[in-house]
Amino acid sequence: KNIVILISGGGSNMAAIVRAAQQQNWDTGLGARVAAVISNKADAKGLELARAQGIATEVLDHKQFDSREGFDTALVALIDQYDPALVVLAGFMRILTPGFVEHYAGRLLNIHPSLLPAFTGLHTHQRAIDAGCKFAGASVHQVTAELDVGPILDQAVVPVLPGDTADTLAARVLTQEHVLYPRAIAQWLSSHP
Numbered sequence: 001k002n003i004v005i006l007i008s009g010g011g012s013n014m015a016a017i018v019r020a021a022q023q024q025n026w027d028t029g030l031g032a033r034v035a036a037v038i039s040n041k042a043d044a045k046g047l048e049l050a051r052a053q054g055i056a057t058e059v060l061d062h063k064q065f066d067s068r069e070g071f072d073t074a075l076v077a078l079i080d081q082y083d084p085a086l087v088v089l090a091g092f093m094r095i096l097t098p099g100f101v102e103h104y105a106g107r108l109l110n111i112h113p114s115l116l117p118a119f120t121g122l123h124t125h126q127r128a129i130d131a132g133c134k135f136a137g138a139s140v141h142q143v144t145a146e147l148d149v150g151p152i153l154d155q156a157v158v159p160v161l162p163g164d165t166a167d168t169l170a171a172r173v174l175t176q177e178h179v180l181y182p183r184a185i186a187q188w189l190s191s192h193p
């Protein structure tokens, strides 16, 4: 089963998934491998990381397209070259069209840095601090047409500490994302033999 990972930036979640796949032998155990990493930004740091692991990488620059539909159609064509059983969004900062989401219905996952259904959208950590939340975290969910709303597969919880800034909280959450996302993907793979 091929996994295709979409990123836009640092790619630390992608790297954690790749690491888990190697350490836990997903190829023999789950019959799965990370087949490609695709970025909408040519300078995404995660691309180098993926290349260093011998994983195929692709760049599709959304700025080369004048509509969301045009970009998503090209993205589907690129992804489908890898015949994916699962498409994983890992810090992929583009809103996807209903057509894209429909095409990968049931095999498209995202990680969102909040305890959904709280704080969909951006600036989740600052909003959690501003709301006086005592706990924050991250959620892995299936992607449906509405942003950050699909069925939740798994979550990780961290405390919000006195004096936290959006950055300190984000760092604490991100560390847990790196445990959560590989775990959720392995669980998904084992329940989709």
Ligand code: GRF
Binding pocket: 007, 008, 009, 010, 011, 012, 013, 014, 090, 091, 092, 111, 112, 113, 138, 174, 177
């Ligand atoms: C993560 O916090 C993810 O939840 C959010 O963007 C961040 C991506 O980080 N949507 P990275 O690119 O995986 O390092």
